[in-house]
Amino acid sequence: MKLNKNNSMTDRELIKKLNNLQNVKPDENWKTSHREILLSQVRNTSGDFHVSGWSSFWMVTRNVFASVPQFAYASLAIVLFLTAGVFFGDRLPVGPDNSLYIARVISERAKLSTMSDGAEKSRLTVQYASEHAQDIASTLSAATNNSDKEEVAKLNDTFKNEIAKVKENLPVVKPSANTDDQVVTIADSDVATTGLTVYTNDSEKKAADVAASTTAPVVTKDAKTILDEAEKLFNAKDYSGALDKLKEADQVIKQ
Amino acid sequence: MTSRNPVQKFKERNLFSRLKKKDNDAFIEAYDLYVDDIHRFVFFKIGNKEEANDLTSIIFLKTWEYIKNNSLTDSRTLRALLYKVARTSIIDYYRQNQSVSSLDDENHPIDVIDDSQSVIEQISVNSDLEIIRKKLPELKMEYREVIIMRFINDLELEEIAEITGKTKGNVRVLLFRALKALRESIEAK
Numbered sequence: 151m152k153l154n155k156n157n158s159m160t161d162r163e164l165i166k167k168l169n170n171l172q173n174v175k176p177d178e179n180w181k182t183s184h185r186e187i188l189l190s191q192v193r194n195t196s197g198d199f200h201v202s203g204w205s206s207f208w209m210v211t212r213n214v215f216a217s218v219p220q221f222a223y224a225s226l227a228i229v230l231f232l233t234a235g236v237f238f239g240d241r242l243p244v245g246p247d248n249s250l251y252i253a254r255v256i257s258e259r260a261k262l263s264t265m266s267d268g269a270e271k272s273r274l275t276v277q278y279a280s281e282h283a284q285d286i287a288s289t290l291s292a293a294t295n296n297s298d299k300e301e302v303a304k305l306n307d308t309f310k311n312e313i314a315k316v317k318e319n320l321p322v323v324k325p326s327a328n329t330d331d332q333v334v335t336i337a338d339s340d341v342a343t344t345g346l347t348v349y350t351n352d353s354e355k356k357a358a359d360v361a362a363s364t365t366a367p368v369v370t371k372d373a374k375t376i377l378d379e380a381e382k383l384f385n386a387k388d389y390s391g392a393l394d395k396l397k398e399a400d401q402v403i404k405q
Numbered sequence: 406m407t408s409r410n411p412v413q414k415f416k417e418r419n420l421f422s423r424l425k426k427k428d429n430d431a432f433i434e435a436y437d438l439y440v441d442d443i444h445r446f447v448f449f450k451i452g453n454k455e456e457a458n459d460l461t462s463i464i465f466l467k468t469w470e471y472i473k474n475n476s477l478t479d480s481r482t483l484r485a486l487l488y489k490v491a492r493t494s495i496i497d498y499y500r501q502n503q504s505v506s507s508l509d510d511e512n513h514p515i516d517v518i519d520d521s522q523s524v525i526e527q528i529s530v531n532s533d534l535e536i537i538r539k540k541l542p543e544l545k546m547e548y549r550e551v552i553i554m555r556f557i558n559d560l561e562l563e564e565i566a567e568i569t570g571k572t573k574g575n576v577r578v579l580l581f582r583a584l585k586a587l588r589e590s591i592e593a594k
Contacts, residue, residue: 164584165584168557172557172558174448176440176444184461188433188465189433192432193429209422
């Protein structure tokens, strides 16, 4: 048996030698003949064996779960969590003061990075940035004097970045045009009361469409003005006022 | 040391579940799966090939009788059950034969069967085997037993603990001492 320099064998070497003894096996002829004897004895002494399909399925499922190591479950759970986070994280109703907020931001970024449609990407960027700004304003409005000043300063910076992001992407975002489904034919008298526009023929509708397309920059400009006001209110630490303005801007952008 | 992969574990668990329902085909599959291990365990404990053959036959029959008449709730794995039956069978064997031959028995050389091995590897294995053959019987019975189960037959600590009725910590200590004793015995030759 191999010995090391000190003329002594390590445990590892000894274990390896012991492992080699796994090659000691019974004679194949004995195994086969004994198997036959055992088979006949077992067959003679056993009753009817029957397992239903459902119980067989349950047995296999249970054994699969029992055989898989726990780290495999942990890995699967992490993968599922990350996948769910990427797909549904942007819908998490959490603010910057929540530990899941980072998951939401990562999910939003992942979603944006997979988008190829530039206009849609800008629309979503505006939506996310606007939501972030609203969340920050909401969080700061609930903050007390004892709140972490460093954290507040950080949120202030983030707010400004988010507002800048909204403004930057606003020109790309087009307001949604009226579709034919939304055009309702009603009596003239109803126009004043309902506020709905009634087109009596195609030329009028086309003219209205042209007018709608020319009003698009105005909507963008309005949103910008409201955002400026929101920013001013935010700087003046009127967080509730800023939040209201942001919601108003959000409504204008969504029109 | 090679540990069993999840597929093997699943196969063994499934076999055990089928045996709980008294499936005789599952028992034959279990025989095919474990006969080498059980035979090796018996052989290294009693050191006689013919006796090991007979005892292995008895162990499998006793296990089937046990499976037929019990709900198998007292064993967590089929391997553990087989080793428990093997241990009690060996104790019975020693009681009945006070003057049993040991691993030193020159009249019963050990057959090493592995066609895939080269001649050099075969010589090496035979040489190792020769030393173990001489030194293993010098160890205390409980040392010899844990060495066979852990290092030769690759049982997990939990299984050895269940078979021997000891805690995992006790088994670990026992293994450490057994290995030390075997090493000292080999180095003292």
